[in-house]
Amino acid sequence: MKSFEFLSKKREEKPRNCGITMVLDKGLGLESAESLMNISGDYVDYLKFGWGTSIVHDREIVKAKVEMYKKHDITPYTGGTLFELAYMADKLEEFFAEAHELGFPAVEISDGSTTISHGDKLKYIQMAKEKGFEVLSEVGKKNPDLDKELTLDERIEYMQDELDAGSSLVIVEAREGGKNIGIFDQSGNAKEDEIDYILEKFDGSKILWEAPNKDQQVFFILKLGNTVNLGNISSDDITSLETLRQGLRGDTLGKI
Template sequence: MKSFEFLSMKREEKPRDCGITMVLDKGLGLETAKSLMDISGEYVDYLKFGWGTSIVHEQEIIKAKVEMYKEHDITPYTGGTLFELAYQNNKLHEFFEEARNLGFPAIEISDGSINIHHNDKLNCIKRARQEGFEVLSEVGKKNPELDKELTIDERIKYMQEELDAGSSLVIVEAREGGKNIGIFDKSGNAKEDEIDYILDNFDGNKILWEAPNKDQQVFFILKLGNTVNLGNISSDDITSLETLRRGLRGDTLGKL
């Protein structure tokens, strides 16, 4: 039983269809990660092994972390940069095999750092599903100038096609910093008109909004409710975000 539970807003328990939280693991040690999940794992739905961090750590440590996360009913998955590296080097077969051997049940498919023809990206999503993986795909470029070349209608078109190809969730790119990319301006403020347009033309329950900064998390919770799907959450901010979702901080207290 939680302390002062009678004062807390109820949240849907896992497995959740909405109110999903995706946390970014940038290289946590096994014991640190385990301790963190022991206290906050019930608030995490997806755990992304960021970028290509899996390459620089020992296989047995990665495998142990993957299993530990799964024991907490969390879906761990490989970052999109790792997929892009495999694609660029024509190593997709080896990539899928290694991901399976390490115990990953899901992978991210993106084209944020390299150019992949969209039809090829869709085929990769379908192939990953055939290989038995859940797929989270990401739309957007990591280079702000290239990202701005994508029109809002192109983003929505790509999002829908990736969903139709088999992605369970489509991630809207915002990187780790959440500034001057995608739906955020140079100051990290959300472009509300673009968000409204996306939601008018795409199923919001299938979007994972990258919102690494607290103000962005508050914005989405106040705008879309505490069941909004949020990602790229720092491992340090799991509890912070959950309290925002439950109206336990001044930013959302009495506003949900």
């Protein structure tokens, strides 16, 4: 039982179909991660092992963390950069086998830092599904100049194709910083007209909006409600985001 529970706003319990929170693990130690999940795990749905961090940490620790997250009803998954590294090295079979061995139930398929044809990306989404993984895919480039070459209509087309290929959620790229990329301008402000256009053409319940900064989280919650799916949340900000979702901070108090 939570303290002051009579003042809380109930949200859908896990496994949730909406109001999903994806947290970025940038290299937490096992004990630190477990302590954090003991207090905040109820509010985390997906846990991304960021970039290629899994490569530089002890295999048994990674495996133990994966199992710990799953015990908290959280889906841990490999970051898209790890898939891209495996693609570049022509080691995709080994990548999928190792992900299975480590206990990951999901993987991210992206092409943010590499050049992969759209058709091949869809093929790899299907391949991961056939190998028993849940797939989250990401649309967008990590280089702002390359990202700007993608039109909104192209993004939406790719998002729909990836959903049709088997992705359970499509991530809209914003990187860890959330500035000058995708739907955010150089100051990190959301481009509301572009977001509205995307939502006119694509099922918003299947979008995981990367929103690493508090102002961005507030924007999405006030615009789309506390059931909006948000990702790339810092492990330090799990409780912060949940209080925003529940209207327990001045930014959203009485507004949701």
